[in-house]
Amino acid sequence: MTRPTFDLSVYLVIGPGDCAGRRMSDVVARALAGGATLVQLRDKEASDHDMLALGEALIPLCRAARVPLIVNDRLDVALALGADGLHLGQDDDEAAAARARLGEDRILGVSAANAAELARVPLYAVDYIGVGPVFATSSKPDAGEAIGLEGVAAMRRLTDKPLVGIGGISTDRATAVIEAGANGVAVVSAIGGAEDPAQAARRLRDAVKDASTGQV
Numbered sequence: 001m002t003r004p005t006f007d008l009s010v011y012l013v014i015g016p017g018d019c020a021g022r023r024m025s026d027v028v029a030r031a032l033a034g035g036a037t038l039v040q041l042r043d044k045e046a047s048d049h050d051m052l053a054l055g056e057a058l059i060p061l062c063r064a065a066r067v068p069l070i071v072n073d074r075l076d077v078a079l080a081l082g083a084d085g086l087h088l089g090q091d092d093d094e095a096a097a098a099r100a101r102l103g104e105d106r107i108l109g110v111s112a113a114n115a116a117e118l119a120r121v122p123l124y125a126v127d128y129i130g131v132g133p134v135f136a137t138s139s140k141p142d143a144g145e146a147i148g149l150e151g152v153a154a155m156r157r158l159t160d161k162p163l164v165g166i167g168g169i170s171t172d173r174a175t176a177v178i179e180a181g182a183n184g185v186a187v188v189s190a191i192g193g194a195e196d197p198a199q200a201a202r203r204l205r206d207a208v209k210d211a212s213t214g215q216v
């Protein structure tokens with residue numbers, strides 16, 4: 001096994017509570033049909049046991065779409081599930097230790113909102129950086145102050161690592177996030193809360209593609 005290739009363009013971050021009363025697996029299936037390029041299972045309330053069951057429902061969908069499945073926060077669940085990767089924040093497990101347990105064949109992402117947080121990231125150990133909240137969000141009550149597009153641009157100047165913007169990103173705002181220097185957009189409500197998750201994913205993907213081809 002080698003590290004899965006991954007595409008940050010349209011990164012769906014999702015849990016059962018983010019799906020407007022629908023089954024999470026149905027929403028994820030629709031998002032994948034529309035072109036979501038990466039999926040993260042994120043449920044802050046679930047037990048590890050329940051998280052594992054949720055992940056087991058997503059694995060076949062993601063495998064069929066050849067889209068990596070990332071687990072939020074929980075290294076042991078990611079390993080038990082055979083997930084493709086793990087996402088850690090500044091207050092989660094330490095990234096270098098996580099890399100040692102994950103091995104070289106899984107994707108590891110971390111969050112960093114500014115230069116001070118980036119300085120704490122062992123860049124050699126990580127594959128991408130989640131940057132946010134770019135805009136105000138109601139999907140993460142403990143998110144800090146929005147860093148804005150200037151915050152994304154500042155992070156771009158500080159590192160060559162792949163960056164994915166997160167927080168309050170809609171289709172209308174995706175272009176600006178890419179133009180500010182992100183390689184992709186991570187969203188909860190823009191897809192999870194959309195009436196048509198496939199259409200939402202498709203529109204985000206088109207917006208990211210158009211904005212990316214405009215970059216040098």
Ligand SMILES: Cc1ncc(COP(=O)(O)OP(=O)(O)O)c(N)n1
Nearest residue numbers: 072087088089090111130131166186
């Ligand atoms: C792609 C991506 N970027 C950032 C985050 C946020 O991670 P974290 O700061 O650990 O917050 P929680 O998601 O754990 O509440 C993310 N999950 N994904």
Ligand SMILES: Cc1nc(C(=O)O)sc1CCOP(=O)(O)O
Nearest residue numbers: 132133137139167168187188189
């Ligand atoms: C999971 C998460 N992390 C954030 C960060 O800033 O690190 S913001 C966020 C929630 C993003 O949800 P929505 O797309 O609905 O705004």
Ligand SMILES: [Mg+2]
Nearest residue numbers: 073088089092
């Ligand atoms: Mg976390």
